[in-house]
Amino acid sequence: MTVDSTSTHADSVDKPQATADSRPLHFLEQIIQKDIDQYTAAQQSSDQQGDYKIVTRFPPEPNGYLHIGHAKSICLNFGLAEKFNGICHLRFDDTNPAKEDQEYIDAILNDVEWLGYEWEGEVRFASSYFQQLHDWAVHLIEQGNAYVCHLTADEAREYRGTLTEAGKNSPYRERSVAENVAEFAKMRQGEYDEGVCVLRAKIDMSSPNINMRDPIMYRIRKQDHHQTGDEWCIYPNYDFAHGQEDAIEGITHSICTLEFADHRPLYEWFTEHLPVPSRPKQYEFGRLNLNYTVTSKRKLKQLVDEGYVDGWDDPRMPTIAGLRRRGVSAAAIRKFCEMIGVTKSDGVVDVGMLEHAIRDDLDKNAPRAMCVLNPLKVVLTNYPEDKTEVMTAAGHPNRDDLGERILPFSQQIYIDQDDFREEANKKYKRLVVGKRVRLRNAYVIEADSCIKDDSGNIIEVHARVIEGTLGNNPEDGIKPKGVIQWVDSKQHATFDTALYDRLFTDESPDSGDKNFLDTINPNSVEKKLACIGEIGLLDAPIGVTYQFEREGYFCKDSHAETFLFNRTIGLRDTFVG
Numbered sequence: 001m002t003v004d005s006t007s008t009h010a011d012s013v014d015k016p017q018a019t020a021d022s023r024p025l026h027f028l029e030q031i032i033q034k035d036i037d038q039y040t041a042a043q044q045s046s047d048q049q050g051d052y053k054i055v056t057r058f059p060p061e062p063n064g065y066l067h068i069g070h071a072k073s074i075c076l077n078f079g080l081a082e083k084f085n086g087i088c089h090l091r092f093d094d095t096n097p098a099k100e101d102q103e104y105i106d107a108i109l110n111d112v113e114w115l116g117y118e119w120e121g122e123v124r125f126a127s128s129y130f131q132q133l134h135d136w137a138v139h140l141i142e143q144g145n146a147y148v149c150h151l152t153a154d155e156a157r158e159y160r161g162t163l164t165e166a167g168k169n170s171p172y173r174e175r176s177v178a179e180n181v182a183e184f185a186k187m188r189q190g191e192y193d194e195g196v197c198v199l200r201a202k203i204d205m206s207s208p209n210i211n212m213r214d215p216i217m218y219r220i221r222k223q224d225h226h227q228t229g230d231e232w233c234i235y236p237n238y239d240f241a242h243g244q245e246d247a248i249e250g251i252t253h254s255i256c257t258l259e260f261a262d263h264r265p266l267y268e269w270f271t272e273h274l275p276v277p278s279r280p281k282q283y284e285f286g287r288l289n290l291n292y293t294v295t296s297k298r299k300l301k302q303l304v305d306e307g308y309v310d311g312w313d314d315p316r317m318p319t320i321a322g323l324r325r326r327g328v329s330a331a332a333i334r335k336f337c338e339m340i341g342v343t344k345s346d347g348v349v350d351v352g353m354l355e356h357a358i359r360d361d362l363d364k365n366a367p368r369a370m371c372v373l374n375p376l377k378v379v380l381t382n383y384p385e386d387k388t389e390v391m392t393a394a395g396h397p398n399r400d401d402l403g404e405r406i407l408p409f410s411q412q413i414y415i416d417q418d419d420f421r422e423e424a425n426k427k428y429k430r431l432v433v434g435k436r437v438r439l440r441n442a443y444v445i446e447a448d449s450c451i452k453d454d455s456g457n458i459i460e461v462h463a464r465v466i467e468g469t470l471g472n473n474p475e476d477g478i479k480p481k482g483v484i485q486w487v488d489s490k491q492h493a494t495f496d497t498a499l500y501d502r503l504f505t506d507e508s509p510d511s512g513d514k515n516f517l518d519t520i521n522p523n524s525v526e527k528k529l530a531c532i533g534e535i536g537l538l539d540a541p542i543g544v545t546y547q548f549e550r551e552g553y554f555c556k557d558s559h560a561e562t563f564l565f566n567r568t569i570g571l572r573d574t575f576v577g
Contacts, residue, residue, distance in 0.1 A: 026342040028076070028283060032084055032253060054086025055252045058112070058119075059093045059242070062104040062226075064297035065312040065319040066111045068333070068354070072288040075337040077255055078117040089249055090119035093126045095241050097225040105226070107312070111320040115330045126241050127227040129248055133236050134188070136244060136274050137199060137217055141180045145273055146217060147173055148183035150197045159205070160213055167205035167213045187220055190233045194220045201240070203269060211266045215239055243267040247276035254280045257287035258346050286346045288337075291507045293318050293351055294516055308520060309503075315566050316503040316524050326500065327545035327555030327568030332361035351502070358569050362545055362553045367395045367402050370440065370485040371533040371548040373497060374417040377489065378461045380445065383411045388490065393441040405536055409442055412489035414532045419484040420461055422450060429482030436466065436480040440549065444469035444480045485549050493537040495563040497554065499526040531565075540565075547571075 025033060032054060039052040056077040060066060066074075081088035090112060094100050109123065126133075140146035149172045151159060161167030175183070184199055186192060199218035207213055217240040222233045246254045254267075261284045271279055294300065295318055303309045303317070312319050315326035323333065336357035340349050389409045395402030419430040419437075431437045436446045444466040451460040466474045473479055506519035533548070540546065545555040545568050553568040 027344060028080065028253070028255065028285060028342055029083065031283065032080060035252075036084065053252070054081060054084045055089070055120075055250050056081045056086065056255060057089040057091050057246065057249065057251050059091045059245070060108050061093045061096070061099075061238075062101065062108060063096065063099040064104055064301055065107050065317075065321050067295045067297070067300065067320065068290065068293070068318045068323065069288040069295045070111075071115065071320055071333050072337045072340070073255075073257070074112060074115055074117060075334055076285070076342060078112075078119075080253070080255070081120075086252075087120035088117070089121070089124055089251070091124035091126065091245060091249070093238060093242060093245070094225070094227060095126050095235050095238055097221060097223045097235065100226055102226050107321060111324075114324060115320070115333065124245075124249065125227055126236075126245050127225060129241070129245055130228065130232055130236070132248065133241055133244055134234075136276075137236070137240070138181065138184065139274060140201065140217075141184060141199075142177055143273070144177060145202050146199055147175050147180045147202055148187065148197050149173070149200045149214075153195065160210065161205070163210065167210075169205050170200070170214065173202060173214070184218075187218065187234050190222065192220055194222055196220065199234075201266075201269070203266075209262055209265055211239070211263050212269070215266060239263055239266055240270060243270050243280065243282070244274065244276060246280040247271055247274075247278050250278045251280040254282045256282055256284050258284045258344075259287070260284055284344070286343045288340065289346060289348045290318070290351045290354065291348050292502050292504050292509070294504065294510050296510065299510060299516055302517075308517065315498070315500050318503075325558050326566050327362075327553060328358050329361050329365070329545070331365075332358045335361065348508075352573060355569060355573060359553075359571075362547065362568065365396075365399070366545050366547045366553055367399075367405075368393070368397070369405070369534045369537055369546045369548055370407075370487055371531060371537070371551055371554070372414050372416040372485065372487055373528050373531045373551060375414040375487075375530070375532045376417045376420060376458065376461065378413050378415055378420075378445075378463055378486070380411050380413070380465050381448070381462050382464045385411050387411070388488075391441050405534060407441060408488040408491040408535060410488055410490050413439070413486045414489055414492070415439075415461075415484055415486050417458070420447065420450070420458065422458070430484050431461070431463070432481075436474070436478060438469070438480040438483045439486045440483050442470065442486065444474055487532045487534060491535045493533045493535060493563075495531055495533060495537070495565055497528045497531050497565045497567060498557070499528065499552075499567045500524065533565075537565075 036052055058074055058077045060070065078088045092105060137146060149170045151170055159168050159170055187197060187199065198216045200214045200216055203212045203214055205213045216237050218234045218236055220233060221235045224230050225232060264282045267282050300317065304312055309317055313321035313325045315322055336354050339353060339357060387410065391407040391409050392404045393407055395405055421428060422433050424432045431447050433447045433449060436444055438444045445463045446466060447461055447463045449462045450458045453459050468475055501521060501524050503521055503524050504519045505521045509519040510516040540556045542556055542558050545553050548554050552570040554565040555568055557564040557566050
């Protein structure tokens with residue numbers, strides 16, 4: 001059953017309790033637990049029947065793709081419902097058709113599902129409640145609590161006042177109820193052009209909280225809506241619609257980010273002055289802010305629209321779609337959201353925490369493969385030209401469930417150019433003329449000579465296999481100095497790679513008077529063509545991220561025109577701001 005949550009909620013909470021995993025309850029969990037305990041106690045004292053069902057919601061506006069900050073809200077709202085055996089709704093707050101699009105709706109649905117969450121019932125839309133919201137607007141007018149105002153936008157700003165100066169009443173504030181009903185009907189029927197008038201709540205123009213100074217409830221927007229078509233030409237503002245949508249759906253805990261704290265009195269004013277079926281309560285938590293990152297949807301859209309990135313799902317973008325395309329797992333994002341916790345204050349989280357969560361997840365779960373980004377041919381002069389062996393290697397050093405990899409081996413192989421030098425000091429642990437290295441999962445080899453082109457670039461190395469060293473050290477006692485990766489020249493995968501780095505070089509790219517576009521990292525992506533990898537990578541599925549040994553973590557791009565692997569992240573942090 002749904003209860004009037006104002007009777008059980010409290011902003012103050014008792015001493016933190018612990019979860020089943022011994023983690024202290026964060027403040028929202030404490031509030032919910034206290035509500036449940038109070039309801040249970042009231043039931044026992046009055047013999048009431050029925051459970052107190054926790055109902056949360058995730059209410060995105062479909063005016064862009066979701067980003068890492070939204071991921072925190074998703075994990076919080078769905079996570080609270082799971083923890084307390086409740087339910088979570090997915091509701092699109094689609095009250096502004098000028099900025100919304102079906103593309104964004106589809107992307108958001110995909111993101112929430114990919115993160116591993118299921119919403120209760122059908123997907124909900126604010127637009128489904130437009131008629132009820134309209135009727136409640138008329139109710140406020142009839143109760144003398146709303147009026148149609150014809151002030152221009154400039155006049156409205158002048159009348160509104162400032163943070164230190166009270167506003168003044170609109171000359172249209174004292175219209176009669178009948179006149180306001182008639183004027184609102186004209187708005188509804190499309191008799192006024194956009195911007196001519198608005199419907200405002202009649203609250204208090206002298207309130208120290210500017211949100212309470214007769215806020216706008218409805219604007220005229222003569223634009224088709226992606227759900228309702230041309231049925232409406234007036235649309236409710238978020239502040240009017242949101243609380244009533246929560247009430248209709250029986251939301252018990254309406255959880256918002258901290259910037260909505262000053263809107264809470266307005267949220268409560270509307271639910272107190274309308275015959276809503278339930279009385280939800282709003283709570284605010286600190287939003288996720290990452291350094292070296294921009295999470296303003298307006299600015300992210302600017303990056304897309306002006307071509308600074310290749311779309312909302314560009315692997316450099318902090319969108320969930322971008323992170324997914326880059327090879328970040330849903331588990332890593334959920335773990336990161338758990339790591340940063342839930343607080344009552346805003347703060348900036350070091351992006352290194354996100355990168356740590358990604359690396360930790362991939363280290364444990366990514367299958368291994370060998371790849372050379374800068375191929376250099378090695379000819380094994382004492383190995384039969386017509387011979388091919390098949391080596392095997394573990395799919396993951398600690399994951400038997402990932403099976404084994406098949407590694408063909410023949411007379412000619414590729415190593416990385418950085419793994420060979422004609423001469424080198426003792427600190428260099430790779431292949432040098434006259435020195436030995438082990439080819440990972442294969443033989444020990446010794447370099448004899450190299451061939452150069454007319455510019456002096458090394459284009460081929462001649463080396464010998466040291467017999468009897470497949471899985472063993474040389475019998476002559478001269479051990480190899482290091483281990484390098486390799487790929488067979490006959491049977492391999494050839495592909496391009498995109499090496500991504502942070503999109504911004506500035507720790508706070510959009511703070512102060514900065515133009516965030518000026519802080520874009522000119523080296524945020526480097527393309528390498530014709531890289532050589534293990535033959536098994538030809539069958540690499542979309543959505544699986546591999547560790548290319550010594551190179552980092554890579555995943556096959558989901559919709560590139562070429563065979564392309566994106567670097568998810570390096571094996572260690574090498575960023576220099």
